[in-house]
Amino acid sequence: MVNEREDIRRRVREIVGNRPVRWTDHRTTKGDFPGRDWSLEVFDVPSSERRELIHRLWGLLTGLWEEKRLALTVLFHTPENTDRYYAWVREEHAAEMAGTT
Helix, strand or coil: CCCCHHHHHHHHHHCCCCCEEEECCCCCCCCCCCCCHHEECCCCHHHHHHHHHHHHHHHHHHHHHHHHCCEEEECCHHHHHHHHHHHHHHHHHHHHCCCCC
């Protein structure tokens, strides 16, 4: 059985083209901020694609707010920043896609 958070993460991953998507935690952010519990990070997103992905996510984001009053925050990381700071998320993503996590 998939819980609500995992269902949301999977839905976002499908919308953004199966890029690595994970919930924000201590491994990717320093400190705390309002809404951190419901913040997802999407990796390997070129700046030129960010606007289109936001438009594609809009229906999900507004639906979550209207149905559950849940304000989901989505943070994007460029391929360059993913290389520099978060290359390990690609390994996690590959393992997940292979069914080994």
